[in-house]
Amino acid sequence: MPLLSLSLMSLRNRWITGSLTVFAIAVSVTLLLGVEKVRTEAKASFANTISGTDLIVGARSGAIQLLLYSVFRIGNATNNISWESYRDIAGLPQVAWTIPLSLGDAHRGYRVLGTNRDYFRHYRFANKRRLAFSAGGPFEDLFDAVLGADVAKALGYELGDAIVVAHGLGRAGFSKHDDKPFRVAGILAKTGTPVDRTVHVSLEGIEAIHVDWRGGARVPGKGVTADEVRRMNLEPKAFTAFLVGLKSRLSVFALQRHVNEYRDEPLLAVLPGVALQELWGLMGTAETALTAISAFVVVTGLLGMLTMLLATLNERRREMAILRSVGARPVHVFGLFVIEATILTALGTVFGLALLYVSLLIAQPIVDTRFGLYITIGLPTARDLLVLGLVVGAGVLVGAVPAYRAYRQSLADGMMVRT
Amino acid sequence: MGQAMVRMRDIRFRWRPRDPLVLDIPVLDVEEGERVFIKGPSGSGKTSLLNLLGGVAVPEAGAISIRGTEITGLRGSRRDAFRADHVGFIFQMFNLVPYLSLIDNVVLPCRFSRSRCSRAVERGGTLDGEARRILGHLELDVDALVSRPVTRLSMGQQQRVAAARALIGAPELVIADEPTSSLDADMRRSFLRLLFREIEEAGATLLFVSHDASLEDAFDHTVALAAINRAGMDG
Numbered sequence: 001m002p003l004l005s006l007s008l009m010s011l012r013n014r015w016i017t018g019s020l021t022v023f024a025i026a027v028s029v030t031l032l033l034g035v036e037k038v039r040t041e042a043k044a045s046f047a048n049t050i051s052g053t054d055l056i057v058g059a060r061s062g063a064i065q066l067l068l069y070s071v072f073r074i075g076n077a078t079n080n081i082s083w084e085s086y087r088d089i090a091g092l093p094q095v096a097w098t099i100p101l102s103l104g105d106a107h108r109g110y111r112v113l114g115t116n117r118d119y120f121r122h123y124r125f126a127n128k129r130r131l132a133f134s135a136g137g138p139f140e141d142l143f144d145a146v147l148g149a150d151v152a153k154a155l156g157y158e159l160g161d162a163i164v165v166a167h168g169l170g171r172a173g174f175s176k177h178d179d180k181p182f183r184v185a186g187i188l189a190k191t192g193t194p195v196d197r198t199v200h201v202s203l204e205g206i207e208a209i210h211v212d213w214r215g216g217a218r219v220p221g222k223g224v225t226a227d228e229v230r231r232m233n234l235e236p237k238a239f240t241a242f243l244v245g246l247k248s249r250l251s252v253f254a255l256q257r258h259v260n261e262y263r264d265e266p267l268l269a270v271l272p273g274v275a276l277q278e279l280w281g282l283m284g285t286a287e288t289a290l291t292a293i294s295a296f297v298v299v300t301g302l303l304g305m306l307t308m309l310l311a312t313l314n315e316r317r318r319e320m321a322i323l324r325s326v327g328a329r330p331v332h333v334f335g336l337f338v339i340e341a342t343i344l345t346a347l348g349t350v351f352g353l354a355l356l357y358v359s360l361l362i363a364q365p366i367v368d369t370r371f372g373l374y375i376t377i378g379l380p381t382a383r384d385l386l387v388l389g390l391v392v393g394a395g396v397l398v399g400a401v402p403a404y405r406a407y408r409q410s411l412a413d414g415m416m417v418r419t
Numbered sequence: 420m421g422q423a424m425v426r427m428r429d430i431r432f433r434w435r436p437r438d439p440l441v442l443d444i445p446v447l448d449v450e451e452g453e454r455v456f457i458k459g460p461s462g463s464g465k466t467s468l469l470n471l472l473g474g475v476a477v478p479e480a481g482a483i484s485i486r487g488t489e490i491t492g493l494r495g496s497r498r499d500a501f502r503a504d505h506v507g508f509i510f511q512m513f514n515l516v517p518y519l520s521l522i523d524n525v526v527l528p529c530r531f532s533r534s535r536c537s538r539a540v541e542r543g544g545t546l547d548g549e550a551r552r553i554l555g556h557l558e559l560d561v562d563a564l565v566s567r568p569v570t571r572l573s574m575g576q577q578q579r580v581a582a583a584r585a586l587i588g589a590p591e592l593v594i595a596d597e598p599t600s601s602l603d604a605d606m607r608r609s610f611l612r613l614l615f616r617e618i619e620e621a622g623a624t625l626l627f628v629s630h631d632a633s634l635e636d637a638f639d640h641t642v643a644l645a646a647i648n649r650a651g652m653d654g
Contacts, residue, residue, distance in 0.1 A: 002530035006519075013518030318513050324475060325510070326584070327503020327531035329496050414475035415508060416466050416596075 025348025028301035052124030058241035060266035080238035102239035114206030136186030144185035309402035341399020430481035443650035459644030474498030503532035507585030514581035535588025
C-alpha cells in the first residue's frame, strides 16, 4: 500500500488544519449521537413516568390535557369531578384500586398533590417500580406532608420541618395557608418522574386548608383554627382526577366506555400508554428538527474538510507532478485524496465518540439533578454504529470531490505543472 | 554503440485536438549508455517531449519505444508502470515532496516500482542503505542533513536528492530537465560531474534537456530540438 503512509505523512505535515478538521467532525458527531442519546433516553424516561395504571379519569377535556395535569403536573384542570361519581366508579366490581388526585396548590413553586395512602401503595412508575421512602413514611396526621426527592433536596427539608402551602400555583403566591402549616412526615426516594417535584398531602389536608376559603380568597372574619378544623367533616366534595387499576386488563375498554358515557357528569377516561404516545407524537416535530439540525452540523463539518482539501489542491499540484514522475498513476492521485479524507473522517468519528462519552459522564449527574433525566451510559447501539458508518461513508464521498479535481489536474499537468 | 534505448518515429503531438502541432519529429534515436544533450530554448517543445518519453502524454501519430517496448501501444496504467520501472526523472526545481523526509524522497520511486525496489535492496542491503549510499556518492553529508526538512535544504542539496531519487533502483533511462539551471556555475559543474559518475556506474542512459549550450561539450552528442522538430517554434 504505497498510498496510506504517504497520506499519513501528508496529513502530519498539515497537522494544524488537519486536527481542526478532525475536531470539527468530532464535535458534529458528538452532537449527532448526543441528540440521539438524549432523545431515546427522554422518550424512555417519558414512557417510564407512569406504569401499572389502567385508566386515568378526569373531567371531560382532552386526553393530553388530562395526562399533563394528572401525571406531569403541568397546567390545570378545567373542571373537577364530584366525589359521588368517584365513589360510584371506584365501587365497580372490576376496579382493583383507585388513587384520587387533587391539584391546585403549590409550595414554593412545587405542586401540592392531595391524595390518600393508596398513592404510596399502588402508584407505579418505570417498569412497575413502586414508590419508596428515603426517610419517614406515608402521612398519618391531617397535616402531614410527603415530599418528592427533588423538593426535599432543593429546599433542604428534613423530617419534621414545617411547610406552608400557598393557594394557587404562583411561585410567590401572596395568599398563603399560613394558619395551617404542614409537617414533613416522609421523603420519597428519587424516581426520575414528576413525583420527585411534588409535595404530597392528604385529600383531607387539602380540604382543611380551604375550609374557610371561598373563590380563591380567605373569607374575612371567619378564621377556622387548625384545631377546630380537625373536628369538621373533611370528606372532599370534588377533586381533580383519579387513577384506576383493574383486576383484569381485559375490562379496560369496557370501563373506559362506561366512564366516557357516564350519565351524571361529563367524564373522560384515557389509557395512559395511548395518551403518552399521543403526547410524544406532538413532540415528534421538535425531535425531527433536532436530528435534522445535528445532521446538518455533520454536513458542515464535512464541508470544512472539503474546503481544506480543495484549498490545498493548487499548492499540491507540484507534489502530484512529482508523484506522477516517479510512476504514480492518476488513480493513485485520486486515492491519495480519498484516503486523506477517509483518515480525517474516521479520526473525527472516533474522537467524536470519545467526546460523547466524556460529555455524558460529565453531564449525567447534572442532567439528573436539573431535569430528572437519568441517562444510562452504555455501549454504542447498532444505530449509533450505523450513523458513524454513514458519516465515514459521507466523508469518503466528500473526499472524492477534491480527489477527482486532483485527478483531472494531474492528467492535464503530467509530470510538469504547466501554468 | 550498444542497443537502442529510445526510438521515436514520425511523432506528431499537440496538447488538445484544436491546438497547433507542438511536436513533429520524424526520427529521434538514443542508444543505450549514451549521454545525449537535447538542446532547445524554452518553448521548443521540451516539456511535450519529456511527457511523451515518460508516457504521461501520447502522440496523435507515430511510435515511441524504450528498450524495445513500444510505450505508445501500452494502456495508460501500463505506461505509468513502465515509467516507474525504467525511467528516472530530475526536474529544474521543486523536485522534492515537502512532507517527506530526505530518505523518503529518495526511495519514493520504490513505492511505485517493485523491480526498482528489489534492485535497490540488492545493491544497498536495505532501501535506506541504498539511498544513503547514492547520496554519499553524490557527496551529500547525509548524517548532517537526514533529519532536516527537505524544504530547508539548499538548492544544490535538493538537486542532489532529486538525482539520487532518479538513480535509485537503477532505471535504464534517466531524463534530466534543466536540472542545473537553478544552480550557480561551480555547483553546476560539480553536479554534472557527480551525475555522470553515477550514470556511468549504473550503466544508465542519460537524456539531458537544457537550453544552456555551455554544457554541451560534456556529452556524447547533441540533438538540437529545433533542428529535428518540424512543428515550428511555439509550444
